[in-house]
Amino acid sequence: MNVAVLSGGVGGARFVRGVVDVVGAEATTVIGNVGDDVEVLGLHVSPDLDSILYALAGLADEQRGWGRSDETWNALGTVGALGGEDWFALGDRDLGLHLVRTQALQAGEPLSAMTQRLAEALGVAVRLLPATDDRLRTWLDTPAGSFPFQEWFVARGHRDEVDAVRFEGEEAARPAPGALETIDGADLVLLAPSNPYVSVGPILAVRELREALLRRSVPCVAVSPLIGGRAVKGPADRMLQRLAGGTSPRHVAGCYPGLIDALVVDEADADDLEGLGEVRPIVTRTLMSDADARRRLAEAALGAVPA
Ligand code: GDP
Ligand code: CA
Numbered sequence: 001m002n003v004a005v006l007s008g009g010v011g012g013a014r015f016v017r018g019v020v021d022v023v024g025a026e027a028t029t030v031i032g033n034v035g036d037d038v039e040v041l042g043l044h045v046s047p048d049l050d051s052i053l054y055a056l057a058g059l060a061d062e063q064r065g066w067g068r069s070d071e072t073w074n075a076l077g078t079v080g081a082l083g084g085e086d087w088f089a090l091g092d093r094d095l096g097l098h099l100v101r102t103q104a105l106q107a108g109e110p111l112s113a114m115t116q117r118l119a120e121a122l123g124v125a126v127r128l129l130p131a132t133d134d135r136l137r138t139w140l141d142t143p144a145g146s147f148p149f150q151e152w153f154v155a156r157g158h159r160d161e162v163d164a165v166r167f168e169g170e171e172a173a174r175p176a177p178g179a180l181e182t183i184d185g186a187d188l189v190l191l192a193p194s195n196p197y198v199s200v201g202p203i204l205a206v207r208e209l210r211e212a213l214l215r216r217s218v219p220c221v222a223v224s225p226l227i228g229g230r231a232v233k234g235p236a237d238r239m240l241q242r243l244a245g246g247t248s249p250r251h252v253a254g255c256y257p258g259l260i261d262a263l264v265v266d267e268a269d270a271d272d273l274e275g276l277g278e279v280r281p282i283v284t285r286t287l288m289s290d291a292d293a294r295r296r297l298a299e300a301a302l303g304a305v306p307a
Helices: 009-025 047-057 074-082 090-104 111-121 149-155 179-184 197-206 207-214 236-244 249-253 291-302
Strands: 005-006 028-032 037-041 043-044 126-128 139-144 145-148 164-169 188-191 218-224 262-264 280-284
Touching: 005 009, 005 197, 009 028, 009 047, 009 291, 028 047, 028 179, 043 090, 047 111, 047 126, 074 090, 090 111, 111 126, 126 179, 139 149, 139 188, 139 197, 145 149, 164 197, 164 236, 179 207, 179 249, 188 291, 197 207, 197 236, 218 291, 262 291, 280 291
Parallel strands: 005 028, 005 188, 028 126, 188 218, 218 262, 262 280
Antiparallel strands: 037 043, 139 145, 139 164
């Protein structure tokens, strides 16, 4: 069995761990978001790919929810003391990865090949592909102006309401090598409980990937990132309220028109399943509080595979 998972960072990474627990690393390919990628201090940072790598390598800081465990911040402290750019928190261990990746990209290696090398070096057996090797960047239009993703999310603490999400470079972006084949060759496609607008959205902005999903002959199942209409973390609920008009399962499903056959929703949202149309609801507990919970959620989503 081949499972393709479209994933953002932290929420997606948790879910991917559950999927890998159930079907194994060999059967799982992750297509990750690069719309959040950012150049900081001359370094190329791919926060969502790194969250997945760190989670699968067992290096993630579960307490903080992002970055590496056992992290120190000496380099960033020096940057700040010297009046450098320190708004984007990069720990010492994390920086090591960004140094290696940046050098490879500057030498002309595609992001997908470099990601593969990082995965191998970290002992991650799951195939992790960026959606594209091309430059694709998420922008948010807000009442306070337009901001690149990390400026809105990190520097401004995603306080601005979002009127529109745009993807710079989407017209020219081609799928990374293997990404199209992953979707076309999958027995099941899963959309992680990641932010539909800024995590899964940029992946689907790659036209050939979106078209591959539209013409799929296998089920595609999304997992809602909302519990009781609220995001577990981050701005997904506020974005849905403003951009889709609500935070019910139908509003989440509405982010994926024609792209999903089922939506996994939390028990807390089970009384509000109207308006889903062709999309079949799968009701379960969706809070990934530990390995068991991650696994159960993955099993619920994977249950859509015809025997
Ligand atoms: P990011 O790229 O690091 O922001 O992470 P993602 O976009 O992949 O994940 C963020 C989303 O994950 C948020 O909208 C959260 O509501 C959702 N999320 C985080 N933990 C859980 C969980 O345990 N269960 C569910 N259903 N959603 C979660
Ligand atoms: Ca992200």
